[in-house]
Amino acid sequence: MKIEPFEMERMQSTWENLVEYDMSESGVRPLTLRELGSMGFDIQRALDMPLGYSQSNGTLELREKIAAQYPGASVEHIEVTNGTSEANYLLALSLLRDGDEMALEVPNYMQLWGVPRSLGAKINKFTLRLERGWEPDWDEFEAAVTPKTRLVYISNPNNPTGSVLSRESMERIVARCEKTGTYLLSDEVYQGAEIDAALTGKPTPSFWGMSDRVIVTSGLSKAYGIPGVRIGWIAAPPKVISECWTQHDYLTIGPNKLSDWVARTAVDPANRAKCYARTGEILRANLPKMREWIASFNGFLEWREPAAGAMALIRYRSEIPSYELCERVRKNQSTLIVPGSHLGLEGCIRVWMGGRDEYLTEGLRRVGAELKTI
Numbered sequence: 001m002k003i004e005p006f007e008m009e010r011m012q013s014t015w016e017n018l019v020e021y022d023m024s025e026s027g028v029r030p031l032t033l034r035e036l037g038s039m040g041f042d043i044q045r046a047l048d049m050p051l052g053y054s055q056s057n058g059t060l061e062l063r064e065k066i067a068a069q070y071p072g073a074s075v076e077h078i079e080v081t082n083g084t085s086e087a088n089y090l091l092a093l094s095l096l097r098d099g100d101e102m103a104l105e106v107p108n109y110m111q112l113w114g115v116p117r118s119l120g121a122k123i124n125k126f127t128l129r130l131e132r133g134w135e136p137d138w139d140e141f142e143a144a145v146t147p148k149t150r151l152v153y154i155s156n157p158n159n160p161t162g163s164v165l166s167r168e169s170m171e172r173i174v175a176r177c178e179k180t181g182t183y184l185l186s187d188e189v190y191q192g193a194e195i196d197a198a199l200t201g202k203p204t205p206s207f208w209g210m211s212d213r214v215i216v217t218s219g220l221s222k223a224y225g226i227p228g229v230r231i232g233w234i235a236a237p238p239k240v241i242s243e244c245w246t247q248h249d250y251l252t253i254g255p256n257k258l259s260d261w262v263a264r265t266a267v268d269p270a271n272r273a274k275c276y277a278r279t280g281e282i283l284r285a286n287l288p289k290m291r292e293w294i295a296s297f298n299g300f301l302e303w304r305e306p307a308a309g310a311m312a313l314i315r316y317r318s319e320i321p322s323y324e325l326c327e328r329v330r331k332n333q334s335t336l337i338v339p340g341s342h343l344g345l346e347g348c349i350r351v352w353m354g355g356r357d358e359y360l361t362e363g364l365r366r367v368g369a370e371l372k373t374i
């Protein structure tokens, strides 16, 4: 199988540890083991844990805790994976065959651009439109999702716009998938990273339960702030889970034993609430700084404030290609940001806003210094 490079991930993994300021992230600054210790993770006991293989689809206890987040789900509906990325990969491997069609929402995290194409699937895109508050272009959506479509992939909250679909849009997407017999994969890894959820008490609703065509992926990397343990999961009908487990046996066997344990602590409802609250606090502190910084460009930069996630998708008024712009920022300012072209939308950059105050201030100063030269 021939696979194209995953441009955004490769640019990040090439440079993120070499630049002075990595402003390319999309989650909040990570939690430490000590912080997890204060949530009940027993570090002393972990020292004596034999580092054997773990239960390959996730320990029963972890699957029970995850299933409890999805009404009507049991452990048979859950597969624990190495990050949300492995969850998405397993689903593509399980559901797509050469010649199949798939619909992809753009802009997006482009993993399910490269993987389906490597399997021989054809991708039909539909666009989220800034002028419509990042709601889908329905003409494109209807053309992209037909009885030939095997799978639709969306991220909600969306990477990179940070937008959340309205209830009407959710219902319209599900209704179309039911009519065409298409699986809907809703990647909800940013669910819980809402910027004002604590104020409104309304986290992003899940697609889970809206139809038996719905599959949800998620994980600890974004809203929980624990990407380094590499734990994600799939919630899906048991027959889909069974296919994914088969693929999992071949790919990585299963998740890391220590990570499964960390995850059991993190997904415990009281701790989950603490992680989400911490994420929300960081984002609420940083959002005004990002707002102010964008406004200081007097219309050269434009955005729609994100509802969730630690990233700002910013449109700039220049013809310079986004990759070229980001390379200039990297080379001249030793600062990494993400070009819109790596997210399926040219003319934009994605800038991180999940770091500490001083880091954000200096990172933005450097990006701004370069922007002012164009």
Ligand SMILES: Cc1ncc(COP(=O)(O)O)c(C=O)c1O
Binding pocket: 026, 082, 083, 084, 085, 086, 109, 155, 159, 187, 189, 218, 219, 220, 221, 227, 231, 232
């Ligand atoms: C929408 C989306 N899905 C999945 C991933 C990968 O997440 P994980 O670290 O859980 O593999 C990302 C990472 O940026 C993402 O934005």
